[in-house]
Amino acid sequence: MMRRNISGGSPYEPKLGYSRAVVQGDWCFVAGTTGVDPETKTFPDAALDQARNALATIKAVLEEAGFGLSDVVRANYIITDAAFMEEIIPALSETFGEIRPAATMIVAGLVNPAMKVEIEVTAYKG
Numbered sequence: 001m002m003r004r005n006i007s008g009g010s011p012y013e014p015k016l017g018y019s020r021a022v023v024q025g026d027w028c029f030v031a032g033t034t035g036v037d038p039e040t041k042t043f044p045d046a047a048l049d050q051a052r053n054a055l056a057t058i059k060a061v062l063e064e065a066g067f068g069l070s071d072v073v074r075a076n077y078i079i080t081d082a083a084f085m086e087e088i089i090p091a092l093s094e095t096f097g098e099i100r101p102a103a104t105m106i107v108a109g110l111v112n113p114a115m116k117v118e119i120e121v122t123a124y125k126g
Contacts, residue, residue, distance in 0.1 A: 001024060001025040003022065003023070003024050004022070004023040004024075004065070005019040005021075005022055006019055006020050006021040006022070006023065006061055006064055006065055007019060007020055008020030008021075008057070008061060018031055019031065020033075020061050021061045021062070021064075021065055023065045023066070023067075026124055026125050026126040027122065027123070027124055028062060028065045028066075028067045028071070028122070028123040028124075028125075029122050030058050030061055030062065030120060030121045030122070030123070031120060032076075032078065032118045032119070032120040033054045033057050033058050033061075033118065033119050033120065034050065034054055034110070034112075034115045034117065034118050035047075035049065035050025035051060035052070035053035035054040035115070035116070035117050036050075036053060037049075037053055038053065038056075038057070042114070043112070043114035043115060043116070046087070047079065047081075047084040047087045047088050047116040047117050048087050048088055048090060048091055050115070050116050050117040051088040051091035051092065051117045051119065052091045054117055054118070054119045055091055055095045055119065058119060058121055059095075062121075062123055065123075066125075067123045067125055068123075069095060069096070069099060070099055071123035071124060071125045072096065072099055072101045072121045072122070072123045073101050073102065073122055073123065073124045074101050074102050074103070074121065074122040075096065075101045075102070075103040075104075075119065075120070075121045075122075076103070076104050076105075076106070076119070076120040076121075077092070077103065077104070077105040077106070077117070077118075077119055078105075078106050078107075078108050078110065078117070078118040078119075078120075079105065079106075079107055079116060079117055080107070080108070080109060080110055080115065080116050080117075081107065081116070082107050084116055084117065085105060088117060101121070
């Protein structure tokens with residue numbers, strides 16, 4: 001099976017030694033993705049907007065890899081405050097409401113205080 005690394009263009013990828021996504025056979029592993037605004041390169045104040053931005057980035061990288069959101073079998077959500085869970089529900093249900101991947105939500109600090117949400121997914125197309 002051939003491995004394919006997909007870059008999202010972040011300057012941190014080569015510095016930290018990671019890829020936006022890795023395709024291995026029927027699997028696609030998408031790295032933790034934060035909700036930076038793609039145009040302004042800043043983080044919106046609202047956790048909901050950050051979640052929507054992260055999910056849009058994930059959707060785009062999955063498509064580049066030959067997968068779709070319907071192929072997502074696992075999702076990990078990291079939020080910096082438990083109160084953000086309720087706030088991001090619309091973004092999660094819009095994206096995964098019918099797909100319903102196995103999921104985990106964790107409350108933890110992120111590397112930049114402006115980050116409120118990070119989302120990581122695994123997709124399978126077998």
